[in-house]
Amino acid sequence: MTQTCPPTPPVTPIGFARHDHHACIEGTVAVVAARCAAEGLQLTPVRRRVLEILLERHRALGAYEILDVLRDEGLGSQPPVAYRALEFLTRHGFAHRIEGLNAFAACTHPGEDHDAAFLICTGCGVVAEAQPDAARAALAQTARSVGFTIRRSVIEAEGLCPSCATDAQP
Amino acid sequence: MTQTCPPTPPVTPIGFARHDHHACIEGTVAVVAARCAAEGLQLTPVRRRVLEILLERHRALGAYEILDVLRDEGLGSQPPVAYRALEFLTRHGFAHRIEGLNAFAACTHPGEDHDAAFLICTGCGVVAEAQPDAARAALAQTARSVGFTIRRSVIEAEGLCPSCATDAQP
């Protein structure tokens, strides 16, 4: 039951192609739920819902955008509710903070506590999580050469996804 | 007249070794002034002073930390004063915004409007500007493979500089 996902185009875990968005959401939530069960973490209603909200939009959302949804649904009305859920999700690698946007996005391969690289489309707002390995390795090499020890790295690129780049051509 | 630079240790443009901090500041300001003259940009008192403040500290400063200094010196008291100067400096490549810290640091090789990579020491707060080429190239390669066009990239690493890493060893 493949279908499109308005209003923003769907993306694959690392690309920008169409995909089955419902399955994507349900599958990811199931994976996260399983990991939480396995590790003794509590995927409470608020935490689960925030994850779903991030997955539904498939783009980076500010904490207050998320809070608006929670408020409409009676799940919480004050900022700490959203921030606590986001802290849980990011701490366990189920979501990521996008520094360049002061916003959050669901992780597309949840599980390991990991840094990631992000491709952020300034046209449609979609955020794709990319393999950070090559860029991370290059950065680590640079750091090593000056004796710096990396603990956490932020790698984000803003630009245009294939579809928006095409639209921009007259 | 080489000297040390309390309270934070000095850094070279890309490393963390000691260097002549006064010469570093004066030299950089002179380079920036020359570039402004050449390009018809106005390095006004506030803009020059903000650049000096960033250079003196040699670490990332929040806009409100900078504003405190400006206020003490009678150069401005409201947030837009600091933000406008920072906007000028970052737009022309004389300073950089550190996304991971919501803060700003002087550019150590001012001039070209360029992205950079940063090594941020969580021990002493020093920010070193590193060569981003290798990491940027790797990221660009990743982006190209999914059809994404990069316009701006953020590459930042948090960790320990050589001196703080040594201190951390018991």
Added chain:
DNA sequence: TGTTATAGGTTATAGAATAACATATCAAGA
């Protein structure tokens, strides 16, 4: 049963950034 750990509710405030409007300065051109 009490104790501890974890999660959520609520109030208040801190911290970062900008919108909007008023004023000043100066150079180029009528």
Added chain:
DNA sequence: TCTTGATATGTTATTCTATAACCTATAACA
């Protein structure tokens, strides 16, 4: 000289982002 446009600054108010602090609820467990 006047005035017009561009640039920079001054000021007020507000928005957006994030967290501190304190209190309550619940579940696991000694």
